[in-house]
Amino acid sequence: MGLEILVCIKQVPHPDHFSEIRLDVGSGHIIREGVPAIINPLDRNALEEGLRVKERFSGKVTVISMGPPQAQKALEEALAMGADRGILLCDVAFAGADTLATANTLFYAVRKLGKFDLIYCGNETVDSGTAQVGPQLAELLDIPQVSGVQEVAFVDEKTLEVRRALEHGYMKVRLKLPALLCVTRGINRPRLPTVQSIMEVAQKEMIIWKAKDIGAPPESIGLKGSPTCAAGVYEHKVGRRREIMQGSTEEQVQRTVARLKELGAI
Ligand SMILES: Cc1cc2nc3c(=O)[nH]c(=O)nc-3n(C[C@H](O)[C@H](O)[C@H](O)COP(=O)(O)OP(=O)(O)OC[C@H]3O[C@@H](n4cnc5c(N)ncnc54)[C@H](O)[C@@H]3O)c2cc1C
Numbered sequence: 001m002g003l004e005i006l007v008c009i010k011q012v013p014h015p016d017h018f019s020e021i022r023l024d025v026g027s028g029h030i031i032r033e034g035v036p037a038i039i040n041p042l043d044r045n046a047l048e049e050g051l052r053v054k055e056r057f058s059g060k061v062t063v064i065s066m067g068p069p070q071a072q073k074a075l076e077e078a079l080a081m082g083a084d085r086g087i088l089l090c091d092v093a094f095a096g097a098d099t100l101a102t103a104n105t106l107f108y109a110v111r112k113l114g115k116f117d118l119i120y121c122g123n124e125t126v127d128s129g130t131a132q133v134g135p136q137l138a139e140l141l142d143i144p145q146v147s148g149v150q151e152v153a154f155v156d157e158k159t160l161e162v163r164r165a166l167e168h169g170y171m172k173v174r175l176k177l178p179a180l181l182c183v184t185r186g187i188n189r190p191r192l193p194t195v196q197s198i199m200e201v202a203q204k205e206m207i208i209w210k211a212k213d214i215g216a217p218p219e220s221i222g223l224k225g226s227p228t229c230a231a232g233v234y235e236h237k238v239g240r241r242r243e244i245m246q247g248s249t250e251e252q253v254q255r256t257v258a259r260l261k262e263l264g265a266i
């Protein structure tokens with residue numbers, strides 16, 4: 001049937017390097033420079049799901065990201081995994097975006113693309129982790145959406161039945177295409193790029209759009225389009241104390257337990 005599938009991808013700092021991220025207390029911004037970046041893990045699951053649907057029904061998978069120039073690397077990795085086309089939304093006008101301004105930017109890009117059947121997002125990111133962008137984008141596009149998606153089945157060409165995670169179980173939701181799904185980790189195991197697929201990246205389309213290319217009104221994007229702003233950021237001060245216990249092993253254990261009780265730790 002040839003589906004148009006869009007996958008929203010955010011480049012995030014590598015969790016192994018979170019301790020290297022600094023906060024600019026003055027501006028309230030996160031300083032990500034110099035910290036290795038990866039595709040947000042759940043966005044790899046979202047892409048894997050999109051690729052599987054394409055393999056089953058044929059079609060095209062477009063990966064789209066709003067981010068700085070280096071986010072192109074994340075899109076290239078997505079192309080190496082099998083996506084057909086990458087779109088980087090990159091402009092200083094997008095900077096300082098909160099989740100609504102991010103969703104607005106994605107909305108104008110999706111509108112410019114025209115036809116689509118399915119949009120996949122990760123359920124949340126590992127850095128900001130609000131889980132708001134997917135539902136906001138669906139709302140702006142006026143299409144049905146489901147978050148916490150664990151499994152997707154096609155009832156027919158235009159109808160999906162998805163399994164949605166609940167705290168003590170799950171529910172099944174039926175919805176019509178076009179739709180947006182925010183996926184969870186257990187939904188699949190993302191594939192790794194192969195040498196062949198890495199070599200094919202150079203032949204694939206990579207588009208870079210600025211705000212004017214997608215017709216995004218300046219007041220709806222970036223800092224201007226953000227109804228929230230960081231009022232302040234604060235770093236936890238982690239204090240550490242060291243005490244060395246003397247004596248035999250048994251005495252050291254007894255003294256440690258007594259000391260921990262004294263400190264109210266146990
Ligand atoms: C007040 C405020 C100010 C901010 N200022 C800045 C800033 O100056 N610079 C900055 O880098 N960040 C800034 N942020 C963070 C930025 O708003 C979020 O990173 C961004 O909106 C995505 O939110 P999230 O990470 O919570 O995504 P979630 O809602 O948790 O993400 C869910 C899914 O949406 C999709 N998605 C999310 N973000 C993108 C994206 N950018 N491109 C494509 N798909 C995406 C992915 O599929 C992702 O898995 C700010 C946040 C706030 C609240």
